Amino acid sequence: MEERFIATKYRTDCYQCKNITDQAIRAVPYQAKVVCSSCGGTRVFIPKNEDIAKPGQFMKPDCYPVWSLSEEALCRNCGKRGPHELSIGCRVFTVRCENCGFTHFYKFDLEYIAESIADELV
Numbered sequence: 001m002e003e004r005f006i007a008t009k010y011r012t013d014c015y016q017c018k019n020i021t022d023q024a025i026r027a028v029p030y031q032a033k034v035v036c037s038s039c040g041g042t043r044v045f046i047p048k049n050e051d052i053a054k055p056g057q058f059m060k061p062d063c064y065p066v067w068s069l070s071e072e073a074l075c076r077n078c079g080k081r082g083p084h085e086l087s088i089g090c091r092v093f094t095v096r097c098e099n100c101g102f103t104h105f106y107k108f109d110l111e112y113i114a115e116s117i118a119d120e121l122v
């Protein structure tokens with residue numbers, strides 16, 4: 001059983017198929033992923049670094065409106081379960097603990113169209 005850190009979804013227009021649809025969001029320590037439930041368009045992000053950070057510190061101007069979400073998760077740094085800020089753009093994906101500021105920063109790695117959306121979300 002792998003560690004499931006973040007598992008949520010966000011309803012917005014897909015950058016790929018342009019439909020308003022649920023984008024499934026998954027993050028574990030070694031990978032973060034966004035999958036369109038309509039077209040299977042998948043973006044994979046890989047860890048770049050992790051550190052104590054201020055809100056928005058790792059975000060740079062991005063080519064796509066950045067999604068800002070809040071999600072319950074267990075922080076590896078302070079050990080508390082509580083709200084984490086998710087910021088997802090087309091190049092960056094960050095998860096930040098609101099309690100201690102510990103931030104996982106992932107950078108865009110690759111994108112593809114998933115043949116089976118269910119397979120992407122296990």
Ligand SMILES: [Zn+2]
Binds near residue numbers: 040
């Ligand atoms: Zn789509």
Ligand SMILES: [Zn+2]
Binds near residue numbers: 080097098099
């Ligand atoms: Zn924390």
